[in-house]
Amino acid sequence: MSLVGCKEKKLSPEELQPFVGKWRLDAVEPAKDVKRWEIVPPKNAYLFEIRYDGVILDANGLPACCAPKYLKSGKKVFLIEPKEALMQNPQCALVSCLACDTWNMDVQGDTLIVSYCEGSGRNRFVKM
Template sequence: MKNVGWVFFLVLGVFSCKEKQLTPEEIQPLVGKWKLDAIEPAGDVRKWESVASKDGYVFEIRYDGVILDANGLPACCVPSYLVYQGNKFTIEPKEKLAPNPSCALVLCMACDTWYLELENGQLITNACNSGGRNRFTRL
């Protein structure tokens, strides 16, 4: 009988440690088009460096978490997961995606998770928790 109780608490512990998954409703504040306006390089000094408007690229986060480029095509080198407010969201396209021919010309580095936060209406991204961050303004 003692073993049954121990197994029960073990199973309960495994399921209670499961990571909370974000829903599409919870990522709604992130949905929209964003333009890069500053970068914060990795390192000890935490200072934003402005990006010239002509150099700021645009991307879009769709309602299902899919990352699109400025032309509405799937962006190249995108993550499989978004982490927002400490919770993970698995990107699962809800609609068929058109192929992006420019992705054939890009060599992607493995980075399956983007860490996102909203700060004063701006989107802060940290790909792979690398230390360097990008700041985007909503379009």
């Protein structure tokens, strides 16, 4: 018996392009069953960047702590493979990661919605 068509679809570097750039947290939806966005004041918002190769960088341009291994959009998955050397982020030594391996992402224009784990809430970001 063969399982034709069960292979995971891959997100190409070209399909990743809408996600590339710097993003600022705009609002949070605390849980999946709560359908209400809570606005995050700009002074409390964190920033991150998605590099051309999918690598997640923090506001200082260093690799983000607890970053995912995969980015997923719809049914397509992108394996994050750095295309150039990454500096060490000293902050990561202070963090205990319980992060999800995959970030589920949906981009619409200059708005990015990210959910990190099944059943968790979502974050809404605006492109900078």
